Amino acid sequence: MQIVKTAKFGVLDVGGLKPAASSAPRRGAHVAPTDAALASLSAPAGVAVVTDAGDNAVLLKLDALGIPHQTYRHAPVPTIEAQSAALGALPGRLTKNLLVKDKKAGTFLVTVAHDRAVNMKELPGLLGIAKNANLRLTDPAVLGVEKGSVSPYAALNDAGGVVTVALDASLAPGGGDGSNILTHPLRSDMTVSASPADLVKYLAAVGHAPKIVDFGAAPAAAAAAAPKAPKPPKAPKAPKAPKPPQAPQAGGRNKKGSKETLDRIVASKAGDFATWYGEVITKSEMIEYGKISGCYILRPWSFGIWEQIQKAFDGWIKDEPLEVENCYFPLFVTKGALEAEEDHVDGFAPEVAWVTRSGDSELAEPIAIRPTSETIMYPEFAKWLRSHRDLPLKLNQWCSVVRWEFKYPTPFLRSREFLWQEGHTAHYELAEADDMVYAILGLYKKVYEDLLAVPVIPGTKTEKEKFAGGLRTTTVEAYIDGSGRAIQGATSHNLGQNFGKIYGIEVESADGSGGKRVPWQTSWGLTTRSIGVMVMVHSDDQGLVLPPRVAPVQVVVIPIISKACPLAELQGFVDEVKAELKAAGLRVRVDDRGNQSPGWKYNHWEQKGVPLRVEVGPRDAAARSVMAVRRVDGGKKALPLAGLGAALAAELDDVHAAMFAKAKAARDAKLVRVTDWADFVPKLNENNLILTPWCDPADQDAEEAVKDKSRTEALEALGLDDEDARTATSLAAKTLCVPHDQPPLPAGTKCFFTGKPATCWCLWGRSY
Numbered sequence: 001m002q003i004v005k006t007a008k009f010g011v012l013d014v015g016g017l018k019p020a021a022s023s024a025p026r027r028g029a030h031v032a033p034t035d036a037a038l039a040s041l042s043a044p045a046g047v048a049v050v051t052d053a054g055d056n057a058v059l060l061k062l063d064a065l066g067i068p069h070q071t072y073r074h075a076p077v078p079t080i081e082a083q084s085a086a087l088g089a090l091p092g093r094l095t096k097n098l099l100v101k102d103k104k105a106g107t108f109l110v111t112v113a114h115d116r117a118v119n120m121k122e123l124p125g126l127l128g129i130a131k132n133a134n135l136r137l138t139d140p141a142v143l144g145v146e147k148g149s150v151s152p153y154a155a156l157n158d159a160g161g162v163v164t165v166a167l168d169a170s171l172a173p174g175g176g177d178g179s180n181i182l183t184h185p186l187r188s189d190m191t192v193s194a195s196p197a198d199l200v201k202y203l204a205a206v207g208h209a210p211k212i213v214d215f216g217a218a219p220a221a222a223a224a225a226a227p228k229a230p231k232p233p234k235a236p237k238a239p240k241a242p243k244p245p246q247a248p249q250a251g252g253r254n255k256k257g258s259k260e261t262l263d264r265i266v267a268s269k270a271g272d273f274a275t276w277y278g279e280v281i282t283k284s285e286m287i288e289y290g291k292i293s294g295c296y297i298l299r300p301w302s303f304g305i306w307e308q309i310q311k312a313f314d315g316w317i318k319d320e321p322l323e324v325e326n327c328y329f330p331l332f333v334t335k336g337a338l339e340a341e342e343d344h345v346d347g348f349a350p351e352v353a354w355v356t357r358s359g360d361s362e363l364a365e366p367i368a369i370r371p372t373s374e375t376i377m378y379p380e381f382a383k384w385l386r387s388h389r390d391l392p393l394k395l396n397q398w399c400s401v402v403r404w405e406f407k408y409p410t411p412f413l414r415s416r417e418f419l420w421q422e423g424h425t426a427h428y429e430l431a432e433a434d435d436m437v438y439a440i441l442g443l444y445k446k447v448y449e450d451l452l453a454v455p456v457i458p459g460t461k462t463e464k465e466k467f468a469g470g471l472r473t474t475t476v477e478a479y480i481d482g483s484g485r486a487i488q489g490a491t492s493h494n495l496g497q498n499f500g501k502i503y504g505i506e507v508e509s510a511d512g513s514g515g516k517r518v519p520w521q522t523s524w525g526l527t528t529r530s531i532g533v534m535v536m537v538h539s540d541d542q543g544l545v546l547p548p549r550v551a552p553v554q555v556v557v558i559p560i561i562s563k564a565c566p567l568a569e570l571q572g573f574v575d576e577v578k579a580e581l582k583a584a585g586l587r588v589r590v591d592d593r594g595n596q597s598p599g600w601k602y603n604h605w606e607q608k609g610v611p612l613r614v615e616v617g618p619r620d621a622a623a624r625s626v627m628a629v630r631r632v633d634g635g636k637k638a639l640p641l642a643g644l645g646a647a648l649a650a651e652l653d654d655v656h657a658a659m660f661a662k663a664k665a666a667r668d669a670k671l672v673r674v675t676d677w678a679d680f681v682p683k684l685n686e687n688n689l690i691l692t693p694w695c696d697p698a699d700q701d702a703e704e705a706v707k708d709k710s711r712t713e714a715l716e717a718l719g720l721d722d723e724d725a726r727t728a729t730s731l732a733a734k735t736l737c738v739p740h741d742q743p744p745l746p747a748g749t750k751c752f753f754t755g756k757p758a759t760c761w762c763l764w765g766r767s768y
């Protein structure tokens with residue numbers, strides 16, 4: 001996010017007769033385009049337009065995010081009625097904000113349109129928590145505000161992520177009449193007007209992407225728990241002809257006949273990438289936001305993907321020729337061990353989380369939670385490795401690590417705890433360590449390309465970007481088209497003898513001389529970030545699109561049941577279909593729930609990204625065939641039951657190939673070559689990955705100069721002053737790698753920046 005230059009100015013009395021120019025929107029206090037002009041002309045007496053954010057953290061944040069808003073000052077209004085009276089006919093919708101807590105389920109800020117009634121008995125069902133949850137109004141101090149000032153903007157003060165924001169669907173983008181939302185910025189004598197999309201954008205930026213809840217439509221279960229109102233007498237129904245199930249329309253959801261409304265994705269990938277991503281991962285049931293900022297719950301739908309990645313990669317590294325063994329080391333590391341290797345910890349130190357207490361007593365010395373395990377493992381390697389015959393040692397562990405990031409967190413991509421595998425090996429010869437590094441890099445490429453259908457560029461990091469504790473770092477770099485950013489997919493390091501020397505690892509040499517040798521070590525890691533990259537690359541406005549080889553469910557079978565054709569009539573054929581697909585080794589789920597319409601199910605599984613849907617209706621059963629529909633492009637095929645397993649296995653391979661080709665075309669369209677500085681920042685501003693002739697991958701000063709100059713020129717081009725220090729995506733260009741696949745470099749080619757002779761092509765981009 002960028003900080004936008006803001007001029008300092010005061011409160012404008014729009015009730016008076018100020019010249020129009022002075023109430024015009026300024027940069028940093030942007031006015032929501034639809035309501036602005038009207039607002040500044042028609043604010044009632046006693047209401048002033050605020051044009052200076054002052055020290056109000058919400059207004060400063062909105063400005064920093066470049067979010068258009070209009071803010072009004074008025075007398076303190078303790079109730080919504082008073083607020084309504086104070087604001088008079090100002091356009092926009094007021095909100096009712098209830099802060100409620102249940103001991104087990106946690107704290108929720110429920111924000112609904114002012115005229116919505118919230119039935120406390122229905123609330124647990126609507127929030128998706130235990131039906132017997134005892135929700136009670138709670139102290140707004142948790143949001144750092146007083147009673148009367150509670151609003152979604154206060155989520156800013158909940159850095160610990162204690163509060164879940166539940167926003168009424170009618171206030172979400174696309175809901176209600178779409179007019180601006182009027183609510184307090186931490187104080188009851190001010191009201192901010194911003195669009196629904198911008199409110200959601202703000203919430204996402206402060207780590208509180210809201211749960212969108214339709215408070216107007218209680219789900220059946222919750223409604224059943226609510227006290228029963230006398231039912232209106234039913235009009236006798238005319239018998240209806242059975243309706244064919246509705247096929248999902250492009251972008252159309254909420255089919256008629258659904259017993260429950262699907263919580264659909266509102267933001268678009270092209271329009272608001274960050275909000276879209278938040279919606280995709282929550283509405284597909286991959287992620288739930290944890291109580292601590294930057295910590296996320298991996299629900300079975302995403303953990304299942306991680307399990308597929310684990311299964312494949314684990315098999316590859318255990319197999320010949322690598323024969324790596326799995327192990328597990330403790331979560332904690334002593335201060336002494338962690339700090340023994342300075343280069344390694346230098347720069348990373350602020351991210352290390354420490355345990356300082358047990359119960360009420362302070363620990364004699366704090367212990368760190370592993371951010372990576374070199375410093376935990378290598379003291380043990382020093383004990384175990386005596387002779388050259390003990391080499392190679394090849395260990396791997398699957399675990400989680402903690403890095404207390406201060407940049408804005410993003411599920412999967414940047415979280416404070418994440419899952420990974422970390423491999424650590426020791427070899428007698430440097431060349432063996434190099435072979436190991438490259439073999440693993442090849443497997444990382446395979447994970448991305450053959451499992452996740454995401455193209456990557458393998459290469460070596462420059463001196464500046466390598467892991468400081470090692471000799472050289474290799475990487476696979478991916479590109480996320482939706483954000484125009486590159487992202488490091490996984491890294492494999494040759495650590496040299498650096499760690500060995502520090503931790504006293506040495507073996508008797510093989511030449512019988514009685515001499516000693518410090519082994520050559522490697523370490524390598526692949527994290528759950530890979531899942532985030534996969535989601536960002538493939539998914540669309542309908543939700544997740546899963547590559548078949550990691551999809552927890554590859555084929556969902558949906559019997560088209562209706563009153564005219566109950567499940568019992570299809571059951572036999574559906575069982576045969578399931579058995580046929582299972583026998584072909586496919587991961588299959590039959591959705592034969594009786595409480596949802598086929599149309600609802602199509603949309604539900606589409607949102608969850610299942611690669612193939614198999615529809616089985618009475619006509620299909622009679623013809624002993626099915627209709628198969630591809631998630632990636634909606635392609636349909638009627639297929640006979642005989643040989644269906646093999647046909648769908650082939651279809652899944654084709655889906656994989658189509659997804660890879662689509663992602664590669666999008667990536668390649670953004671891969672350009674630049675040989676002159678003049679073209680560099682303009683190409684960067686078009687979100688390209690840029691290959692340039694480069695003087696020297698060891699020249700850190702020249703690289704730093706490119707970074708600085710590209711940031712300065714980009715800020716200038718955008719009319720910005722500076723960047724937000726917590727942004728996860730800087731405007732500056734970074735080297736991503738020196739690609740292993742090098743285009744020819746004609747003799748005499750000059751470095752695009754220093755003008756010195758070029759030694760290689762280097763890949764640059766803006767990255768996560």
Ligand code: 87F
Binds near residue numbers: 372422493523525
């Ligand atoms: C954060 C805090 C402390 C990265 C850190 O890439 C230490 C570190 O050493 C740290 N963040 N790193 C580098 C990790 C190197 C290496 N470790 C094994 C890997 C792959 C797996």
